Amino acid sequence: MKKSLAGWVPIVLATLAVMAVTAVQGVWTERWGTKDVVAELKRDSELLAAGFPREFGPWRMVAETAADPEQLKAAGAVGHISREYENVDTGVHIGVFVVCATPRDASGHTPDRCYPSAGFEIAEQEHREVIPLDDGTKAEVFAGCFKKPGETLRILWTYAATGKWMAPQIARIELANFPAVYKLYAIVNETGMQRGDGTRVGLQFIADLIPEFDRRVFQAAGREREGESSADRSAPPGGDA
Secondary structure (H helix, E strand, O other), X not given: OHHHHHHHHHHHHHHXXXXXXXXXXXXXXXXXXXXXXXXXXXXXXXXXXXXXXXXXXXXXXXXXXXOOHHHHHHOOOOEEEEEEEEEOOOOOEEEEEEEEEOHXXXXXXXXXXXXXXXXXXXXXXXXXXXXXXXXXXXXXXXXXXXXXXXXXXXXXXXXXXXXOXXXXXXXXXXXXXXXXXXXXXXXXXXXXXXXXXXHXXXXXXXXXXXXHHHHHHHHHHHHHHHHHHHHHHHOOHHHOX
16 A cells, blocks of 8 residues: 555656646736736836826937837837937937836846847846935846947846836746836947946936836826726626616
8 A cells, every 4th residue: 555655656746846837837927817917008008108208307308219119029018118318417318118018028028138139249247236216215227238349338127017126036927926017228328438437327317217207107007096996996886887
């Protein structure tokens, strides 16, 4: 009898392992989510389009820029912003690119994958930077440098599903509980800049942008959710009008 039971142990363990992997995969791909992911993505994309600021601090939008359709597809972007801003005090220009997507899609398309395919080489591996904000909180970003003959770009990127901006080690896991996330890139052309200036300018741009982004997008989302909750509470039983 003992020998018979022992023979089942590997089978039981293998079954448990398959169940665990399936559960994790279900979270990654949003299969087990109870929220309406499509509706959340649509709403958050509309909030991004309506609320993303054209002016904040010393920065002013100078152009809407075209986004590569293949890049948008690779990023799983349901909504996006692609613009160029100028600092009116210094004349420095920065590109900003924001996508609204699921955590799985947003995390799978990072600069170290897309810029080399566009002819850039990685001049500096990504690393995490922490930005102190005026309200006493902090934002995390990744930063990296990419070069090709005659051009050097400093790319900073970060993720947020609420008002907390993060640079998670494994974004698709750490953000998996959210149906939709924003991924923000700040792109600094540091060709001809002094060493370190591109990072400094990019970090300041994000520090200036985040408070206004949070006010216009995340706080608007909170008000919308509160309105929906109030409507649900006031609806008569059975859903009759």
